[in-house]
Amino acid sequence: MALIKIQKMIAVIDNSYSNLKSITNALSFLNISHVVIKAGDIADNHSHLIIPGVGNFSTVMNDLKKNKEDTKIINFFKLKKPIMGICLGMQILSSLGDESGPTSGLNLIPGSVKKMHSLENEYLPHIGWNSVKILKNHPVLNEIKNEMDFYFVHSYKFNLENANHALGETFYCENFNSIVTKDNVIGFQFHPEKSQKYGLKIFQNFCNWDGSC
Amino acid sequence: MLKKRIIPVQLLLNNRLVKTKIFDKYLDVGNPIKSSKIYNDSDADELIFLNIERKSRSIKPLLDILEEVSKVCFMPLSLGGGIKNIDDLKSLFRNGADKVIINSSVYENYNFIKTASDLYGKQSIVISIDAKKNLENKNYDLFSECGTKKELISLAKHLEYCEKAGAGEIFVNSIDQDGLMQGYDIELISKVANNCNLPIIGCGGAGNFKHMKDAFQITNVNALACGSLFNFGDNNPIRAKSFLQNYNLNFKIVK
Numbered sequence: 001m002a003l004i005k006i007q008k009m010i011a012v013i014d015n016s017y018s019n020l021k022s023i024t025n026a027l028s029f030l031n032i033s034h035v036v037i038k039a040g041d042i043a044d045n046h047s048h049l050i051i052p053g054v055g056n057f058s059t060v061m062n063d064l065k066k067n068k069e070d071t072k073i074i075n076f077f078k079l080k081k082p083i084m085g086i087c088l089g090m091q092i093l094s095s096l097g098d099e100s101g102p103t104s105g106l107n108l109i110p111g112s113v114k115k116m117h118s119l120e121n122e123y124l125p126h127i128g129w130n131s132v133k134i135l136k137n138h139p140v141l142n143e144i145k146n147e148m149d150f151y152f153v154h155s156y157k158f159n160l161e162n163a164n165h166a167l168g169e170t171f172y173c174e175n176f177n178s179i180v181t182k183d184n185v186i187g188f189q190f191h192p193e194k195s196q197k198y199g200l201k202i203f204q205n206f207c208n209w210d211g212s213c
Numbered sequence: 214m215l216k217k218r219i220i221p222v223q224l225l226l227n228n229r230l231v232k233t234k235i236f237d238k239y240l241d242v243g244n245p246i247k248s249s250k251i252y253n254d255s256d257a258d259e260l261i262f263l264n265i266e267r268k269s270r271s272i273k274p275l276l277d278i279l280e281e282v283s284k285v286c287f288m289p290l291s292l293g294g295g296i297k298n299i300d301d302l303k304s305l306f307r308n309g310a311d312k313v314i315i316n317s318s319v320y321e322n323y324n325f326i327k328t329a330s331d332l333y334g335k336q337s338i339v340i341s342i343d344a345k346k347n348l349e350n351k352n353y354d355l356f357s358e359c360g361t362k363k364e365l366i367s368l369a370k371h372l373e374y375c376e377k378a379g380a381g382e383i384f385v386n387s388i389d390q391d392g393l394m395q396g397y398d399i400e401l402i403s404k405v406a407n408n409c410n411l412p413i414i415g416c417g418g419a420g421n422f423k424h425m426k427d428a429f430q431i432t433n434v435n436a437l438a439c440g441s442l443f444n445f446g447d448n449n450p451i452r453a454k455s456f457l458q459n460y461n462l463n464f465k466i467v468k
Contacts, residue, residue, distance in 0.1 A: 019306060019309065019310075019311065021283060021307070021308060021309040022283060022287070022309055022311075025283050025284050025287075025309065026287055028284070029284065029285070029287070054334065055334075123410065123411065123412065125334070125335070125336045125381075126215070127336045127381075127382075127412065128215050128216060128218060128258075128412075128435070129215070129216045129218065129258060129464075129465035130214065130215050130216065131214070131465075131466065147466070148466055148467055149216060149465035149466050149467060151288070151289060153311075153334075153336045171214065172214075172215060193287060194287060194288055194289050194311065195287065195288075195467075196253065196256070196287050196288055196467055197467055197468075198467060199287055200287060
């Protein structure tokens, strides 16, 4: 009997606010097949989903809801296919956002998104290279060493309802969750596409992940 | 902990990488795409590209370089020189820029910063300030248009307006020290740091790693940028960091 090889096709969601080019450049650099699509065009042949994000929680969520694109992402999740959220794309995986008024998120990982506390002499956004303490093993973090630096740009943080969903932690004014996961979903507060060697490794690991832990 | 940054600055003229002295004479120092690849491999924290073509100010040279560099450099890319309006910003961000660097257009219209910052977030808006010490009154004069036009506003006022309008970061360049490799203008960097509450990138004058150590230790600058130091001689960000780490300065670790 002939083996059926399942082709990988990574779908990168275009939410019109993001710097998609750096993500697609990273995937091209790694020779990974990918397409840029609107969430409404998610199809059966897409094996993995990347939700990038720059912008505002409520703007992005309201856009997704308006066109019922949020249910397309939720259905993709129900198929147990791997989903990766980056920065705001990670934050909208939560149940509730706080930016420009309370807005419900995709609710794939229970928790809420709140503004970070900044101290005197520390400014928001938190921007620059900061280290990530890895709390648990995960297939997507294969060969990623503990306490490496990644590139961050954000003012909001993801508060988890269940601490078991935390994979990585970072300190800026306070400890916050920099990597979160639940089932076939993983989210990064930092930008792997801007984080040189280990950032590229994360994309490679994600594209080799089957969504199980 | 947030790390200090070291940022190679690359000046672009006629699609070549050049290095100026006191904003005037310049030398051709190579191909900007090749040098960017090398900086990516030598752990630079960010790259800055400045278009210094004085004859026709447009962002075309920036878009050309961005197209190639964004395919091989996976770190933050900041570009400036010739940015006039929101459409320019739009094309730069769409083509892979993470931050834009604005200088001359700000003096005429501080509202430009506000519009840009509201649209793209303040983290992506860097204001560049070219300053030269006035030997008579001991203050700093500010210049726009690649150092050719003197502005009348004071440094402190300019910083106040920029911060209020939504600037995310200040890139301060000393015209006096540019390309001389005799050390940063510590007084200028301190002045900027004391007059605003934004991350600061200091530039102009680095000739060796000790110059960087002095600037990092004496001022609370967040990042130092340099051209000549890396353009001439066998120096790179890895070597700079291994020297600076001996002085309790923390940089990113990626290996």
